[in-house]
Amino acid sequence: MTSLTLHKQITGWGRYPRALCHLYRPERVGGVIGTLQHAEPNGFLPRGLGRAYGDAALNSEGGIILMERIDRFLAFDESTGVVRCEAGVSLADIISTFLPRGWFLPVTPGTKFCTVGACVACDVHGKNHHHDGSIGNFVRSLTLLLPSGETVRCSREQNPELFYATIGGMGLTGITLEVELQLRRVDTGWMVVDYVRTRDLDETLRTFHERDEHYLYSVAWLDCVAQGRGFGRGVLMFGRHATVDNLPPARRQNPFTIPRKRDKSVPVDLPEFVLNPLSLKAFNGAYYATHPSREGVFVDYNTYFYPLDSILQWNRAYGKRGFVQWQCVLPYENGMENLTRILETAQRRHAYPFLSVLKRMGESSGGILSFPMPGYTIALDFPIRNGLFEVLNELDKIVIEAGGRLYLAKDARMSAETFHTTYPQLPRWQAVKTQVDPKGVLQSDLARRLRLMEVAK
Ligand SMILES: Cc1cc2nc3c(=O)[nH]c(=O)nc-3n(C[C@H](O)[C@H](O)[C@H](O)COP(=O)(O)OP(=O)(O)OC[C@H]3O[C@@H](n4cnc5c(N)ncnc54)[C@H](O)[C@@H]3O)c2cc1C
Numbered sequence: 001m002t003s004l005t006l007h008k009q010i011t012g013w014g015r016y017p018r019a020l021c022h023l024y025r026p027e028r029v030g031g032v033i034g035t036l037q038h039a040e041p042n043g044f045l046p047r048g049l050g051r052a053y054g055d056a057a058l059n060s061e062g063g064i065i066l067m068e069r070i071d072r073f074l075a076f077d078e079s080t081g082v083v084r085c086e087a088g089v090s091l092a093d094i095i096s097t098f099l100p101r102g103w104f105l106p107v108t109p110g111t112k113f114c115t116v117g118a119c120v121a122c123d124v125h126g127k128n129h130h131h132d133g134s135i136g137n138f139v140r141s142l143t144l145l146l147p148s149g150e151t152v153r154c155s156r157e158q159n160p161e162l163f164y165a166t167i168g169g170m171g172l173t174g175i176t177l178e179v180e181l182q183l184r185r186v187d188t189g190w191m192v193v194d195y196v197r198t199r200d201l202d203e204t205l206r207t208f209h210e211r212d213e214h215y216l217y218s219v220a221w222l223d224c225v226a227q228g229r230g231f232g233r234g235v236l237m238f239g240r241h242a243t244v245d246n247l248p249p250a251r252r253q254n255p256f257t258i259p260r261k262r263d264k265s266v267p268v269d270l271p272e273f274v275l276n277p278l279s280l281k282a283f284n285g286a287y288y289a290t291h292p293s294r295e296g297v298f299v300d301y302n303t304y305f306y307p308l309d310s311i312l313q314w315n316r317a318y319g320k321r322g323f324v325q326w327q328c329v330l331p332y333e334n335g336m337e338n339l340t341r342i343l344e345t346a347q348r349r350h351a352y353p354f355l356s357v358l359k360r361m362g363e364s365s366g367g368i369l370s371f372p373m374p375g376y377t378i379a380l381d382f383p384i385r386n387g388l389f390e391v392l393n394e395l396d397k398i399v400i401e402a403g404g405r406l407y408l409a410k411d412a413r414m415s416a417e418t419f420h421t422t423y424p425q426l427p428r429w430q431a432v433k434t435q436v437d438p439k440g441v442l443q444s445d446l447a448r449r450l451r452l453m454e455v456a457k
Contacts, residue, residue: 012058013051013315016322016384016412019058019445025066029086029177032145035065036441043443044147046175048115049090052122053325054412055445056170062443065175067117073097074178081183082140087117087176094183095301100256103183104241104301106138110357112306117176122409123168123370125377127217127239127305129361134372136167136365138182144174147441151177165432168367170408172442172452173433188255190242191217191304194295197288201232201343205336205376208236208360216240217304221291222356223284224343224380225277232343234358235291239304247298258300265312269320275383280352318354318383324412326353326392327371327379329361330404335376338402342378342395349391353380368429371407379410389413408446416449420456427455 006023024035042062070088081103091112109124125134141155154163166173198204212218215238222234244255330338357379361372396418405422
């Protein structure tokens with residue numbers, strides 16, 4: 001049984017673009033299967049909690065299958081830390097259920113309000129990519145519902161090509177019903193963090209390379225407004241899970257208990273004038289000034305991994321027109337020059353990002369359309385303004401020339417040509433897609449925009 005709920009306008013997290021879709025909200029797996037019996041001119045797409053930024057989870061005038069109620073835990077092996085759960089289980093559910101037993105996520109993006117099925121579809125990465133790679137590396141197996149109605153299991157051993165097409169496959173190879181995931185053993189809910197403030201881009205990159213291998217997690221906040229001598233300065237945050245012995249004595253009895261923070265919220269869309277170069281300069285300067293280098297700071301896992309989650313609807317801070325996050329990965333070769341070109345171009349064109357995050361990436365998980373590759377990844381948040389997309393097209397060109405690519409889970413505007421040029425394994429992915437979904441039942445706005453099923457011209 002399933003019911004057609006709403007014909008409604010929805011968006012991704014960036015609130016751009018908007019799409020009118022038919023929303024279905026099945027309560028059980030049977031309902032997901034039943035939904036596919038409906039006629040939808042633009043087919044169907046599974047959706048988690050809508051935290052992909054652009055149009056990855058949109059399907060204009062098509063069906064959207066909300067997976068949020070397909071959220072049961074099915075099995076857990078206490079000795080190995082392997083959990084089997086339905087795809088709509090959120091990362092927050094996994095943490096609240098298993099952290100008290102000493103298990104944490106093996107890889108986590110910067111929000112826990114997302115579903116495990118979607119994290120596999122995006123092959124998400126975290127601050128430990130240089131060390132562990134993306135979530136695909138920790139997926140033991142998947143159970144997929146194909147458009148034919150058939151349910152198949154896939155893993156590295158069983159239907160491997162379908163497995164690798166689904167990891168990072170943006171929900172287009174099948175609807176993931178179940179995921180078997182390897183969790184990470186931890187002793188506490190706390191992190192020990194070293195903060196290093198750097199003076200310029202050269203020092204930022206050098207510090208990453210010198211220190212990274214000694215830490216499980218690393219990430220840098222960059223001041224993208226600073227020019228001249230301070231160009232590329234930032235604050236690097238190196239972290240690891242604290243052991244019980246690391247904790248102050250008062251915390252050792254309850255190592256998984258962390259302080260509850262009161263959520264704040266952005267109640268209305270902020271007007272555009274609030275985010276201008278002057279306010280950004282002031283914000284960046286203040287952030288830099290208040291984050292001096294410090295070693296061995298105790299931080300609870302929420303503060304370290306999910307700093308934005310406690311500000312509900314923070315995406316409203318960018319104003320009514322919404323925002324895009326532009327995230328690329330650039331190979332290490334000429335990485336310094338290419339990062340400089342990107343930041344300089346943005347500054348020259350007065351496109352100042354509100355938030356800039358830099359990380360180092362290691363090897364790919366093998367997902368055919370997975371984003372990560374060894375190199376630097378930089379994510380820049382831009383409120384939508386007239387002329388912004390022209391600037392981003394210029395940045396895309398730098399990425400193409402560098403041999404890098406853009407992240408589909410964040411993208412809302414790259415051209416199909418850019419995508420086809422930078423994802424060379426697309427034909428291999430298309431072969432799997434044609435086999436499991438010959439009629440193109442699973443579709444999305446992203447897939448149509450990037451002409452995912454078309455051969456490059
Ligand atoms: C504050 C913030 C920080 C972030 N940080 C990071 C980060 O550090 N690293 C990173 O990699 N990403 C990051 N992201 C992106 C986000 O984590 C991913 O896009 C995540 O997959 C979103 O999950 P969701 O449940 O909201 O999925 P949605 O946005 O609803 O869907 C995302 C994709 O998953 C597909 N999908 C959903 N459910 C299924 C299913 N059951 N079967 C098959 N396909 C499915 C959808 O079709 C869509 O293509 C961040 C996002 C936010 C808002």
